[in-house]
Amino acid sequence: MAGDQNPRPSGGPDDVPSGAGQGWTALSYLIAGMLVWGFIGWLVDRWLGTGGIATGIGVVLGMAGGIILVVRKLGTPN
Amino acid sequence: MFGQANVLAQGEAVFPPSVEDFYLPSILPWGAENSYWFTKITAMVWLAVGVLIIFFLASYRNPQLVPTKKQWFAESIYGFVRNNIAVDMIGHAGVRFAPYFTTLFCFILLTNFFAIVPFLQISPNSHIAFPAFLAVISYVMFIWVGIRHHGAGKFFKNSLIPPAPWYILPLLIPIEFFSTFLVRPFSLAVRLFANMFAGHMLLLVFTLGGFAMLNITPWLAPVSVLSWAMTVALTFLEFLVIVLQAYVFTVLTASYVQGALAEEH
Numbered sequence: 001m002a003g004d005q006n007p008r009p010s011g012g013p014d015d016v017p018s019g020a021g022q023g024w025t026a027l028s029y030l031i032a033g034m035l036v037w038g039f040i041g042w043l044v045d046r047w048l049g050t051g052g053i054a055t056g057i058g059v060v061l062g063m064a065g066g067i068i069l070v071v072r073k074l075g076t077p078n
Numbered sequence: 079m080f081g082q083a084n085v086l087a088q089g090e091a092v093f094p095p096s097v098e099d100f101y102l103p104s105i106l107p108w109g110a111e112n113s114y115w116f117t118k119i120t121a122m123v124w125l126a127v128g129v130l131i132i133f134f135l136a137s138y139r140n141p142q143l144v145p146t147k148k149q150w151f152a153e154s155i156y157g158f159v160r161n162n163i164a165v166d167m168i169g170h171a172g173v174r175f176a177p178y179f180t181t182l183f184c185f186i187l188l189t190n191f192f193a194i195v196p197f198l199q200i201s202p203n204s205h206i207a208f209p210a211f212l213a214v215i216s217y218v219m220f221i222w223v224g225i226r227h228h229g230a231g232k233f234f235k236n237s238l239i240p241p242a243p244w245y246i247l248p249l250l251i252p253i254e255f256f257s258t259f260l261v262r263p264f265s266l267a268v269r270l271f272a273n274m275f276a277g278h279m280l281l282l283v284f285t286l287g288g289f290a291m292l293n294i295t296p297w298l299a300p301v302s303v304l305s306w307a308m309t310v311a312l313t314f315l316e317f318l319v320i321v322l323q324a325y326v327f328t329v330l331t332a333s334y335v336q337g338a339l340a341e342e343h
Contacts, residue, residue, distance in 0.1 A: 021167060021333030028265065032257035040252070065249040072242055 026070045033066025034059050093290035095282035100204055100275070119202045126188045126202075130181075156180050159328065167332035168339065175335060178219075179328050182212065186270065187324035193277055194313050194320070201320075204274040206267060209327075213267035216331040224338030233338065258337075266330060273323045277316045284309040 041058020045051065103109055106116035114120075137152035145153060159180040164172035186203065193201035202208045224233040238254050239247065288302035288309075 021329060021336070024265075024330060025333070025337075028257045028261050029253065032261050033253045036252045036256045037249070061249060062253065065246070065253050068242060068246060069240055069250055069253060072240055 022074055026074055029069045029073075030063065030066040033062035033064075033069070035062070037062030037065065093286050095279060095286055099282060100200070100278070102200070118198075119200070119205060122192050122198060122200075123189065123202045123208065126185060126192070130184050130188060155184065159183050163325075163328050163332050167329065168336045171339060172332065172336075175332070179332060182216075182331065183324055183328040186212065186327050187321065190270075190274060190320040190324055191317075193274060193281075194316050199281075200278055201274040203270055204278045206271045209270040209274075210263075210267040212270070212327070213263040216266060216327075216334060217263040220331070220334040220338045223335055227339050236340070237337070262334060266327065270323050270327055273319050277312075277319055280312055281309055281316065284312060 037058040038055055039058070041054040041056070041061075044054035044058070048054070101114070102118040104111075104113040104115070104117055105121065107113050133148075134152055137148045141149060156176070160173060160176035163183070164176040164179050166172075168175065189202045189208070191201075192198040193204070221233075224237065227233070228236060237258050238251055240250050240254055242250055284305050288305035291298040291305065292302045
C-alpha cells in the first residue's frame with residue numbers, strides 16, 4: 001500500500017484528507033454552520049425580542065456558510 | 079457485576095437497566111459507597127495498558143527475519159496503522175506519528191473489546207472520562223503539531239481563514255473556529271463514548287429483558303430465548319462497532335494532524 005504511492009512532501013497542498021476524514025469534515029462544517037449562526041441569531045432574538053426571526057435567518061446563513069466552506073475546502077482539490 | 083449476578087440468581091432482574099448499571103462497585107475499599115477510585119473500570123484500564131506493553135515488548139524482544147506468529151501479528155497491526163492510517167492520511171510525514179496512532183488504536187481497540195469479553199463485559203470507554211481524555215490528547219497534539227510546523231500565527235491563520243472572498247469571511251470564520259476548535263474534541267469523545275455506552279445498554283436490555291419476561295410468566299419463555307439469541311447477534315454487531323470506532327478515532331486524529339500540517343487549504 002505504501003510503496004505504490006508517490007512520495008508526498010510533508011503536508012503539501014495536494015494533501016487532501018482522504019475518505020472518512022473528508023466525510024466527517026463536510027458533516028461538521030454543515031452542522032457547525034447552522035449551530036454557530038443559529039446561536040448568534042438566537043442571541044440577537046433575545047436581545048431585540050424578535051421572536052425567532054433572527055434565529056431562522058441565522059440558521060439559513062450558517063447553512064450557506066457551511067456549504068461554501070465544504071465547496072471551497074473540499075470541492076476543488078487542485 | 080456481583081450485584082447483578084445475585085439479582086439474576088434470585089430471579090428478580092432489575093428491568094429496565096439504567097445509567098446506574100455503569101457505576102460498578104468499588105473494589106479497593108471493598109464495596110464502599112460512592113467511592114470510584116478503584117473499580118472494575120479502573121482495573122480494566124490498567125489491564126489494557128499492561129497487556130499492550132507486555133504484548134509489544136514480548137513480540138519485539140527477539141525479532142526474527144522470518145517473523146514468528148506473535149511478531150507477525152504485532153507487525154501487521156503496526157503496519158496497518160502506519161500504512162493505512164498514518165501514511166494514507168498524512169503522507170510520508172505521517173510515519174513519525176505512526177507509533178502514537180498505533181498505541182491509540184490498540185488501546186481503544188482493546189478497551190472497547192472488553193465490552194464483549196466474558197466476565198469483563200463493559201468497556202471503560204462507556205464512561206465519558208476515558209474517551210474525553212483521549213480526545214484531549216488528540217486535540218492538544220494537532221494544535222501543538224500545527225504550531226510547531228507553521229508557528230502560531232500562521233497556524234491559526236491557516237485554520238481560521240478559509241480561501242474565500244473577504245466579504246464572506248465574517249460568515250465563515252466563526253464556523254471555522256467552532257468546527258475546528260470546539261466541535262472536534264467534543265465529537266471525538268462523544269462518538270466513542272456514545273457507541274460504547276449504547277452497545278453495553280443494548281446488550282443489557284436484551285439479556286435482562288429475557289429474564290424479566292421469564293419472571294412474569296413461563297409462557298414468555300420462547301420470547302426470552304429469542305431475546306437471548308438477539309443478544310448473541312448483537313454481540314457480533316458490537317464487535318463490528320468496537321473495531322470501527324477504534325479505527326474512526328485514529329483516522330480522525332490523523333486527519334486533524336494532517337489538517338494542522340497542510341500548507342494551504
